Amino acid sequence: MADVVSKSKRSQMMSGIKGKNTKPEISLRKELFSRGFRYRTHGRILPGKPDLVFKKYNALVFVNGCFWHGHENCKLFRMPKSRIDFWEEKIGVNIDRDKRNIIELLDFGWRVLIVWECSIKGKSVRLPATADLVQEWLLSDRKGLFEIRLDNDTQLPIFKS
Numbered sequence: 001m002a003d004v005v006s007k008s009k010r011s012q013m014m015s016g017i018k019g020k021n022t023k024p025e026i027s028l029r030k031e032l033f034s035r036g037f038r039y040r041t042h043g044r045i046l047p048g049k050p051d052l053v054f055k056k057y058n059a060l061v062f063v064n065g066c067f068w069h070g071h072e073n074c075k076l077f078r079m080p081k082s083r084i085d086f087w088e089e090k091i092g093v094n095i096d097r098d099k100r101n102i103i104e105l106l107d108f109g110w111r112v113l114i115v116w117e118c119s120i121k122g123k124s125v126r127l128p129a130t131a132d133l134v135q136e137w138l139l140s141d142r143k144g145l146f147e148i149r150l151d152n153d154t155q156l157p158i159f160k161s
Contacts, residue, residue, distance in 0.1 A: 024120040025051050025063040031131040037138065046110075048101030057138045059111040062098075066117045070095045073152065076118045102145055111144065113137055118150040119157035126150075130157040 020042050029052065032039070043053040043060065050060035066076035070091040080087050105112050119130045133148050137159070144161070151158040 020049075020051065022063065022065065022117075024065075024115075024117045027120055027127055028052075028061075028063055028115060028131065028134070031127055032134060035131065035135060037135070046108075047104040048098065050105075050112075054138060057111070058109065059113065059138055060105060061113045061115060061134065063115045063120070064098075064117065067091075068094060069098060071116050071118065071149070074116065074118050074150065075152075076121070106145060111137075111142065112146070114145070114147040116147065116149045119148045123155065126157055133157055133159045 029039070029041070032052075037054065038056075039061075040053040040055070041051065043050045046053070046060065048062065051063045052061040053059075054061070064071070066074045067078075068091070071077045079091075102112055113134065115130060115134065120127050130148055137146060142161070147160050148157050149160060150156070
């Protein structure tokens, strides 16, 4: 399937996509800040540059876009119908890089939480529910990798290990 916009227009559109300070990330940051949590943003010296660094809790949070990070079984992740080979490789490389970064962070002793865009975006109840789960995780002593994603049945955020 051919692209419906010109190459220059597509380039302009793609250059406007942000890698940090995205709407889901800012929404979650504001919600957690209002609950008294303090953090650093975009840990530049850490693998993967986590979106939120909670040094006090030895915890890192990534707010991942469902499309760019290949969120499986998610309604927000659909492989484009044009340039399929390009997109499969691009998203595959992103997934592999994420896995390598997470392994490295876990080896350094960090606790890692991935908050998927779908758990924040949409219904107004999702952001507070997601923030509740992040707060619960931060205050716990759970070690390792965890994620917050959207439950396909209830359409509410759920916590997964």
